[in-house]
Amino acid sequence: MSTETPSLAPPSEPKVIVIHGRKVVGGISEGEALVTRDHISGWGGIDPRTGSVIETRHELRGQSFAGKVLVFPGAKGSSGWSAMFHMTRLLKTAPAAFLFNEMTTKMALGAVVTHAPAMTGFDRDPLDCIETGDWVRVDAEAGVVEITKRG
Amino acid sequence: MQLSDEEKAMYDGRDGPAVQKAMDLLVRYGEALDAECLVQTRNVCATITSTTPFQREFALAKGGMDAVFSEFSLDSQEVVQIPKFKVFTSHLQLGFDPGQPERMGVNEETVRFYEQSERHAAGLGAQIMNTCTPYQVGNIPTRGEHCAWMESSAVVYCNSVLGARTNTEGRESCGAAMLTGRIPYWGYHLPENRYATHLVELDIEVESVQDWGLLGYFIGEHVQDRVPVLHRRGGLEQVPNLPRLKHFGAAAASSGGVELFHIAGITPDALTLEQALGGRAPREVLRYGEAERRLAYEKLNMTAQSAEIQYVMLGCPHYTIEQIWEAAQLLEGRRVHPDCELWIFTPRAIKALADRNGYTKIIEDAGGILMSDSCSAMSRAVPKGTRTVALDSAKQAHYLPAILGVQAWFGTTAQCIDAACTGRWQGGLQ
Numbered sequence: 001m002s003t004e005t006p007s008l009a010p011p012s013e014p015k016v017i018v019i020h021g022r023k024v025v026g027g028i029s030e031g032e033a034l035v036t037r038d039h040i041s042g043w044g045g046i047d048p049r050t051g052s053v054i055e056t057r058h059e060l061r062g063q064s065f066a067g068k069v070l071v072f073p074g075a076k077g078s079s080g081w082s083a084m085f086h087m088t089r090l091l092k093t094a095p096a097a098f099l100f101n102e103m104t105t106k107m108a109l110g111a112v113v114t115h116a117p118a119m120t121g122f123d124r125d126p127l128d129c130i131e132t133g134d135w136v137r138v139d140a141e142a143g144v145v146e147i148t149k150r151g
Numbered sequence: 152m153q154l155s156d157e158e159k160a161m162y163d164g165r166d167g168p169a170v171q172k173a174m175d176l177l178v179r180y181g182e183a184l185d186a187e188c189l190v191q192t193r194n195v196c197a198t199i200t201s202t203t204p205f206q207r208e209f210a211l212a213k214g215g216m217d218a219v220f221s222e223f224s225l226d227s228q229e230v231v232q233i234p235k236f237k238v239f240t241s242h243l244q245l246g247f248d249p250g251q252p253e254r255m256g257v258n259e260e261t262v263r264f265y266e267q268s269e270r271h272a273a274g275l276g277a278q279i280m281n282t283c284t285p286y287q288v289g290n291i292p293t294r295g296e297h298c299a300w301m302e303s304s305a306v307v308y309c310n311s312v313l314g315a316r317t318n319t320e321g322r323e324s325c326g327a328a329m330l331t332g333r334i335p336y337w338g339y340h341l342p343e344n345r346y347a348t349h350l351v352e353l354d355i356e357v358e359s360v361q362d363w364g365l366l367g368y369f370i371g372e373h374v375q376d377r378v379p380v381l382h383r384r385g386g387l388e389q390v391p392n393l394p395r396l397k398h399f400g401a402a403a404a405s406s407g408g409v410e411l412f413h414i415a416g417i418t419p420d421a422l423t424l425e426q427a428l429g430g431r432a433p434r435e436v437l438r439y440g441e442a443e444r445r446l447a448y449e450k451l452n453m454t455a456q457s458a459e460i461q462y463v464m465l466g467c468p469h470y471t472i473e474q475i476w477e478a479a480q481l482l483e484g485r486r487v488h489p490d491c492e493l494w495i496f497t498p499r500a501i502k503a504l505a506d507r508n509g510y511t512k513i514i515e516d517a518g519g520i521l522m523s524d525s526c527s528a529m530s531r532a533v534p535k536g537t538r539t540v541a542l543d544s545a546k547q548a549h550y551l552p553a554i555l556g557v558q559a560w561f562g563t564t565a566q567c568i569d570a571a572c573t574g575r576w577q578g579g580l581q
Contacts, residue, residue, distance in 0.1 A: 022185070024183045025179075025183060044550065044553065044554055055553070056553050076376075076408055077303075077408070078303060079301040079302055079303055079306070079319045079320065079321055080301075080321070080322075081321060082321035082322060082323055082324075083198075083223070083321060083322045083323075086223070086226070086322075086323065087205075090205075090209075090222075103184065103185070104319075104338075104376070105184065105318040105319055105320060105321070105324070105335075105337070105338060106319060106321065108180060108183040108184045109180055109183075109320070109321045109323060109324050110321070111183060112176070112179050112180050112183050112226070112323075113226045113321075113323050118183070
């Protein structure tokens with residue numbers, strides 16, 4: 001028998017935030033958010049076999065982005081960026097979506113060949129309103145991101 | 152995105168399915184960038200061949216080299232027959248030296264598959280230069296020429312030293328450019344994006360190849376992917392040559408993401424400081440003096456502790472014939488220490504010249520080896536038992552400890568050759 005006393009407070013609705021941006025790659029997907037303020041390297045920065053960040057001193061080192069909505073400032077490093085994220089698609093470890101702030105050729109091409117919905121140019125900085133673990137629905141075609149705060 | 156009539160015809164399939172797939176990728180990529188249009192290019196530098204077991208299995212399962220090109224170079228899941236390239240295409244470095252499989256730790260099966268893919272690429276029109284420095288072996292774009300290049304150290308050289316125009320492209324965008332002669336008109340293709348944003352005032356003379364690497368390493372960390380212009384009151388005493396600017400750009404592209412720099416009075420878009428800045432005030436002014444030089448040196452040597460050296464690697468970016476000549480002179484009549492190995496990397500064409508000049512023999516007689524096509528960072532190959540390496544490249548010193556977990560000493564070429572011959576690091580900032 002449970003000894004817990006039922007809470008008297010009414011169950012609160014989960015907090016939902018909606019932000020808008022520009023489509024980079026179309027499509028709709030959703031997943032748990034993985035958020036970092038560090039730029040991400042492709043070649044030498046991720047392991048496509050596991051879909052995880054491997055760069056030394058990266059705040060996401062060892063964490064997997066497979067199936068998650070990756071929220072980050074942008075791409076950095078070698079011109080092998082697109083080829084590495086291309087491999088994550090072939091190995092089924094790609095992120096569910098890319099949300100980023102800084103547009104570069106590495107970032108654009110990488111998102112295109114990963115075939116994951118991608119957006120940039122937001123009306124609110126996604127790094128400020130999305131935290132790791134939030135549930136995020138990305139409708140890149142409509143330019144809408146719906147964030148359901150966890151807990 | 153606006154397409155010309157010629158581009159629309161390619162997009163609609165006039166030139167066959169591979170060109171159509173290439174245009175489809177360029178349109179998706181251009182729209183992702185929010186580019187207004189494409190620009191014509193006749194100069195592509197890329198990795199095309201296949202060197203991984205995954206690609207070998209992919210080729211076996213899906214229908215050979217056309218299948219590999221379709222997926223890995225065009226992002227096409229439909230296998231299309233690849234026609235001959237429309238524009239001049241240079242092959243960049245790869246993951247090993249196919250002439251040295253044992254040293255590089257690759258099996259024969261992988262080498263045989265690579266050779267098959269090399270023949271395929273060459274048959275389509277690729278120049279098998281196999282170097283990160285295509286500008287050393289016959290691909291020297293003109294000022295203002297629109298290019299589609301990969302490889303950060305080559306991109307920064309192309310934009311800055313040659314005054315040509317390229318963004319950092321990837322394997323797939325280059326694949327599409329080879330077949331169409333087009334690339335998105337965005338970023339550094341547009342004149343207004345090429346002005347300097349950061350002014351770097353040089354308070355000291357910058358002379359040696361090492362000096363230029365230290366300066367590049369300092370600048371990259373501060374400006375990240377912005378555009379620096381270097382300025383010395385009264386002008387630089389010595390105009391930097393190819394090995395110096397090659398080292399400088401590679402260093403700045405490693406510690407930051409510099410794709411374009413200017414040197415007032417020297418590089419083609421900076422005949423004057425005002426021209427480099429486009430008449431605007433710099434966003435930030437940095438000063439570079441003795442303290443900054445020492446700091447860059449200390450950062451590059453941060454991982455080094457043990458003085459015992461098992462491996463010395465030279466040739467990042469690939470050595471020029473002048474650098475091989477210097478190394479051969481430093482080595483002549485000496486022996487590489489039995490507990491140490493010396494590997495030097497250069498493009499195939501320059502190795503042929505070094506063979507002819509007798510430099511390869513001098514290096515081999517001393518117990519070193521001249522290799523091509525790759526480097527230790529690309530191949531992840533170092534001699535067995537390597538714990539500490541000595542390097543004369545800031546770029547390699549930046550990457551090798553991260554990639555392989557080794558300690559790295561960064562110094563001059565002479566210090567590195569001494570380390571190879573004594574097995575001990577006795578460097579220090581000169």
